[in-house]
Amino acid sequence: MWVVKIGGSLSHEPTLRQWLTELCEVGGGRVVIVPGGGDFADKVRQYQSEWRFDDLTAHNMCLLAMTQYAILMQGVLPELVLASSEAKIRRALRDGHVAVWMPTALMRDTPDAMSNWDTTSDSLAAWLSTMLNAERLIVVKSCPISEDERLETLAEAGVVDRRFVDYVNEANYVVDLFNKDNVALMRDRLLNMPVT
Template sequence: MTRQGAGTMGNSKQLLVVKLGGSSASSSDLSRWVRALDQASIPMVVVPGGGPFANTVRRYQPKLGFDDRAAHEMAILGMEQFGLALISLSTRMVSARNRGEIEAAIEAGDIPVWLPRDVALSAPEIAQDWSVTSDSLAAWLASRLTAKHLCLIKQIDVPEGADVEALIGAKIVDDGFADYLGPTSSVHVAGPGDLSSAGIRLAEGKVPGHVLQRHAAALAAAV
């Protein structure tokens, strides 16, 4: 097992934020992605998707009639549920609710899994509706931590040369994603085709997948 050295947290020049899509919960790839992430040699934060937990909220909202604000909080709780599952599958992941806990985990050589409820619901700039999902929250966290890289792990392979706007248009990321991107983080996307090499790349301090292009519109939205 490879561990980043103590004292590296705050080195945002190397920090990697990884959003692990909740759709992986129903895939046999999930345990393999967790093992790959456990091999990371650079400081890393994992943002869990909502997966089946958030999908349950979507399914029952029209039946029960609760509003988008309630649905947003419930979906964030779904992210926390998936995050707890990831922690139980990992040898290195630990829960972290705020920047201080993220920093402490990385200082200890662990991989913090961000449980976003407390911070995300108290941030006035984060819309509390379905325009913001775990993708946007991962982008927001990467911006807040001035992370060097943001990697989105998806259950589909995105072609090289794709840009952020194309992923928004294809509903691969949510509509608000570009609004929450910071100007300094490079955005990577990784899919099933990248899984076999992901552990090796992470152990070498590299990011799985390939870089998404960020056009002027996305950069302008991030500033």
């Protein structure tokens, strides 16, 4: 199984439909999509700056932001199956579908290590990959990605969040960062993925 995190920055890109279509065509039963927060999460930052509420509130709102992007994705491609729990993800995959994760179960009443701005949808995708025992995590970004760029450098530059490196440091899955234009490369790798 692969986890494919599609950045919120693609929410206004024509390539979003291409990513979703290709993942559905070749990834049925094998792919879980993690949505970024995009404009929805940017609004949370704006409201937090205006109203000065705590990071726990912002965290819960950002999980809803990711959920809105998940619903948007299914609106673009109705074949996608929305899934808010591990059981629902696994059921969607068993049925041969591509699941889109809605992380509402991670909403919290009290702060924890995840409920801050250092942990964004990138780290949540890594967390989900570990929980699902995924074989690969692909993080799709709209900015250019150099193949030999170290994750630490990308975290320092803000391409991935600060906690991402900690989440994937000892992962037993492959981590790839793709530019939005690398749809064909993703398709090729997915087609050549051994069926388990």
